[in-house]
Amino acid sequence: MATVSLDNIRKTFSKTEVIHGIDIDIADGEFIVIVGPSGCGKSTLLRMVAGLETVTSGEVRIGGQRVNEREPMDRDIAMVFQNYALYPHMSVFDNMAYGLKIAGRSKAEIAERVAEAAKLLQLEPYLKRRPRELSGGQRQRVAMGRAIVRKPSVFLFDEPLSNLDAKLRVQMRLEIKQLQRRLGVTALYVTHDQVEAMTLADRMIVMNDGRADQIGAPLEVYANPRTRFVAGFIGSPPMNFLDAGLVNEPASEAATLGIRPEHLQITTGEARTGGIVLYTEALGAETLVHVKLPDGAMVTVRQDSTAALPEEGSAVGLTWSDSDQVFF
Amino acid sequence: MTARDPLAAATPPVKSGRTPAPGMVERRGSGYWLTHLGLIIGLLFVFFPIWLAFVASTVSQPEIVRPPMPLLPGDRFFDNYRKALVSGINAPVALMMLNSLIMAMGITLGKIAISLLSAFAIVYFRFPLRRVFFWLIFLTLMLPVEVRIVPTYEVVAGFGMLNSYSGLIFPLIASATATFLFRQFFMTVPDELAEAARVDGARPMRFFWDILLPMSRTNIAALFVILFIYGWNQYLWPLLITTDPSMNTIVMGIKQMFPAGDDTADWPVIMATSILAMIPPVIVVISMQKLFIRGLVDSEK
Structure with missing residues (x-):
């Protein structure tokens, strides 16, 4: 168990700076999700914490100790890779035991710790199998087991669920969360999936092009996105952006007004703006109504499926409350 | 069933x-x-x-x-076979077969060891002139033994390795083909595997022994077959550097059994020698083939 601190971390690949200074203090036992589109540097950041990439400038501290120059094995971390990176010629048991074997632990201790992890992950029947004889979800568990047996202070996850199908992803997401809670280990988790970020994180780092646009608890980031990028990236369907001038908002100097789809209401009364319904998507519990505004901008309204459904091609009025709007 | x-x-x-x-x-x-x-x-x-x-x-x-x-x-x-094995014509065939076996095994194991290590260095380490070294190795593909045989002879003679096993083996060990093959294989091994091993605490050589080597075993088995036959069939090089009949290898030995001038050849013994010379490569092919196929099945993804 340990705290992790990143202090103005920068990374340069042959003159191109890809990480432009990231600061965060992670508390012991906290679950931090690094989320962002591909190419934003989130994996690079994680790999710098792991010690697989050198840190160009800044300081990484784990448990208060500077670890910039330490090899991964000396950082007291464990990492789960996207493609699991299981050793194909070793049994599940040997895969999990390999790190302990190198560390020179006794046979009895290795057997005990592997058995413990296998029980936790329900891998006991598969210990003698090779990775290729396992399903995707089971391989994922073995990769987690390999991390658990080391009893590290920090778990690092590099998009661990992106190779699984949608249903399994939801299930493993829950398992990871439970596991982290039970073990109380600090965790850093990289993903491009904002749903994973919202559900797993105690706090999340939203990265955009090598910068941390916002760091905060998921709901806080959702409610008060600091930049337009964060607003558009977190939330599905994304936040609507309206020309602030169009809706007569002279109070603000900002050019853009952001409003979440669920905060827009179709109204027959006094409307703040209006448009033509292009098409509607009924998803069961909710319905998405896509409306084209007079200036050509598209907005999405998320409404309860019990609400009256406007006809496609009809003109509707839109309204929202001031407390839900955000300016950029 | x-x-x-x-x-x-x-x-x-x-x-x-x-x-x-x-x-x-x-x-x-x-x-x-x-x-x-x-x-x-x-x-x-x-x-x-x-x-x-x-x-x-x-x-x-x-x-x-x-x-x-x-x-x-x-x-x-x-x-005929007793005569061939025990006395032969210039040297007993049993001795020539032993010489051939030592040479072929030496070349095979040496080539595999050296090319595994050089491929490992080229693929997994960043050192200055890495590409240059790779291309230098690759270049030697274009220079078969026959082309460089005179300077090689000079060097081996200078080291006093004529009529010795080391003289038979060392000049033939360097192998661009095997290095290239292992390089290609290592490049298909996902980087994450090396990184996972690093996180697990494996130093480079430990990673090589514990992970890379077991994963390459099918390639090693295939190369073993090819290289053993290559070593066993060496003709020109042993002919050049072994003058002592007790160091003759069997493939060159057969040629030397042929009579010079008007002597009558002892064809039954020569033919017995030929048949005997075929046996070890056949054994290697058959036995390694089993391992080769098992390896293929084992590492199937």
């Missing part, structure tokens, strides 16, 4: 396809027999010289030179 074999149980359509309607049998049957006939004729064609050599090694000298040549084995099998 069926219960133990899930594949057979799970694929009834294939099984029923094997017992087709009566009309199908005839058509499929003729093709079946035709291909087999073709293969059998080809096999006989290739096998005939070997059969002749075997027949010649079991008869007496006068029987060979008197036409027509015999086509069925004679009664001198044990006499």
Whole structure:
């Protein structure tokens, strides 16, 4: 168990700076999700914490100790890779035991710790199998087991669920969360999936092009996105952006007004703006109504499926409350 | 049987396809027999010289030179082979086979070890002039032994390695082909595997031993077969550097058994030697083939 601190971390690949200074203090036992589109540097950041990439400038501290120059094995971390990176010629048991074997632990201790992890992950029947004889979800568990047996202070996850199908992803997401809670280990988790970020994180780092646009608890980031990028990236369907001038908002100097789809209401009364319904998507519990505004901008309204459904091609009025709007 | 074999149980359509309607049998049957006939004729064609050599090694000298040549084995099998193995013509064949075995194994193991290590260095380490070294190794592909044989002879003679196993083995160990093969294989191994090993605390050589080497075993088995035959069949190089009959290898030894000028050749013994020279490569191919196939099945993804 340990705290992790990143202090103005920068990374340069042959003159191109890809990480432009990231600061965060992670508390012991906290679950931090690094989320962002591909190419934003989130994996690079994680790999710098792991010690697989050198840190160009800044300081990484784990448990208060500077670890910039330490090899991964000396950082007291464990990492789960996207493609699991299981050793194909070793049994599940040997895969999990390999790190302990190198560390020179006794046979009895290795057997005990592997058995413990296998029980936790329900891998006991598969210990003698090779990775290729396992399903995707089971391989994922073995990769987690390999991390658990080391009893590290920090778990690092590099998009661990992106190779699984949608249903399994939801299930493993829950398992990871439970596991982290039970073990109380600090965790850093990289993903491009904002749903994973919202559900797993105690706090999340939203990265955009090598910068941390916002760091905060998921709901806080959702409610008060600091930049337009964060607003558009977190939330599905994304936040609507309206020309602030169009809706007569002279109070603000900002050019853009952001409003979440669920905060827009179709109204027959006094409307703040209006448009033509292009098409509607009924998803069961909710319905998405896509409306084209007079200036050509598209907005999405998320409404309860019990609400009256406007006809496609009809003109509707839109309204929202001031407390839900955000300016950029 | 069926219960133990899930594949057979799970694929009834294939099984029923094997017992087709009566009309199908005839058509499929003729093709079946035709291909087999073709293969059998080809096999006989290739096998005939070997059969002749075997027949010649079991008869007496006068029987060979008197036409027509015999086509069925004679009664001198044990006499001829004993004579070949124990006394031979210049050197006993048993000794020549031992020399050949040491040379072939030395070349094979040396080549595999060196090329594994150099491929490991080239793929996994960033050092100055890495590409240059790779291309230098690659360049030697274009220079076969025969081209560089005179300078190599000079060097080996200078080290006093004529008529020695080290002289037979060392100049032939460097192998661009094997290095290249292992390099290509190592590049297909995902980077994450090396990184996972690093996180697990494995130093580079530990990673090499514990992970890379076991993963390469099918390639090693295939190379072993190819390189053993390459080493066993070396002719020009041993001919050049071994003047002492006790250091002769069997492939060059056969040639040296041929008579010079008007001497009469002891063909039965020469043929017995040829047959004996074929046995070790055949054993290697057959035994390694099993390992090779098992390896293929094991590492199937």
